[in-house]
Amino acid sequence: MQLTERIRIVGSGRFGFGLTHHSDCHVYLLDGGSEIALIDAGAGVDPSAILARIERTGLPADRVRRLFVTHAHADHAGGAGALRAGLGVDVLASPEVAAILRAGDERAASVDVGKAQGTYDADYRYQATEVAGELADGERVRVGNLEVEVVATPGHSTGHTAYLVHDGSRSDLFTGDTLFFGGRIALQSIWDCDLGAHLRSLQRLGEHRFEGLFPGHLTISVSEGERHLGVALDAIDRGGIPAQP
Numbered sequence: 080m081q082l083t084e085r086i087r088i089v090g091s092g093r094f095g096f097g098l099t100h101h102s103d104c105h106v107y108l109l110d111g112g113s114e115i116a117l118i119d120a121g122a123g124v125d126p127s128a129i130l131a132r133i134e135r136t137g138l139p140a141d142r143v144r145r146l147f148v149t150h151a152h153a154d155h156a157g158g159a160g161a162l163r164a165g166l167g168v169d170v171l172a173s174p175e176v177a178a179i180l181r182a183g184d185e186r187a188a189s190v191d192v193g194k195a196q197g198t199y200d201a202d203y204r205y206q207a208t209e210v211a212g213e214l215a216d217g218e219r220v221r222v223g224n225l226e227v228e229v230v231a232t233p234g235h236s237t238g239h240t241a242y243l244v245h246d247g248s249r250s251d252l253f254t255g256d257t258l259f260f261g262g263r264i265a266l267q268s269i270w271d272c273d274l275g276a277h278l279r280s281l282q283r284l285g286e287h288r289f290e291g292l293f294p295g296h297l298t299i300s301v302s303e304g305e306r307h308l309g310v311a312l313d314a315i316d317r318g319g320i321p322a323q324p
């Protein structure tokens with residue numbers, strides 16, 4: 080599904096549009112012309128459905144060079160190894176997330192909690208993968224005629240990263256699980272969820288200008304994306320905590 084001139088969605092599960100396996104997050108494709116990148120990988124239960132969606136765009140698969148991972152949770156990163164194998168992409172993530180991915184560390188990725196919640200089936204396995212590069216806060220990575228800016232947003236989980244994508248005329252924010260439509264945030268009873276860090280990450284996002292809000296699940300806002308961040312920041316300014324989905 081094409082969302083803007085440059086952005087398509089090629090994966091989405093039950094907390095989204097049901098395009099691919101039910102445990103997948105939103106998987107976005109960034110079309111930079113000569114190069115293409117993905118943001119997040121889905122859970123890896125049925126990566127062929129995502130690969131088929133990429134093929135159906137008609138874009139040359141050999142231009143898909145990079146996979147930017149927002150965080151280590153399995154619905155976002157469990158499919159990284161499979162997409163790397165299927166497309167030959169370089170997997171890119173923060174140092175904290177890279178360590179979890181390389182080890183295939185199910186506990187660090189809170190797969191146990193996800194299974195207890197029914198997000199993943201009991202026999203789900205979190206696949207280790209090679210990570211080609213570790214991304215630093217503020218780093219900018221070129222993808223054809225796009226620029227992907229790394230914004231460290233820890234809080235929902237360790238090493239969480241948002242990506243601000245600039246195409247020269249507009250900027251769009253990919254928030255992973257840091258911010259959802261309506262200004263909502265996802266807190267979980269997992270080892271690395273840190274409310275204080277999460278609130279500070281939202282305030283850091285407030286320093287950036289963007290048009291579209293492209294979260295890891297639920298509704299997308301192609302325009303007026305800052306409106307949703309504003310709702311969350313208003314709650315923080317009043318001494319409260321933004322609502323949960």
Ligand SMILES: [Zn+2]
Pocket residue numbers: 150152235236256
């Ligand atoms: Zn998550």
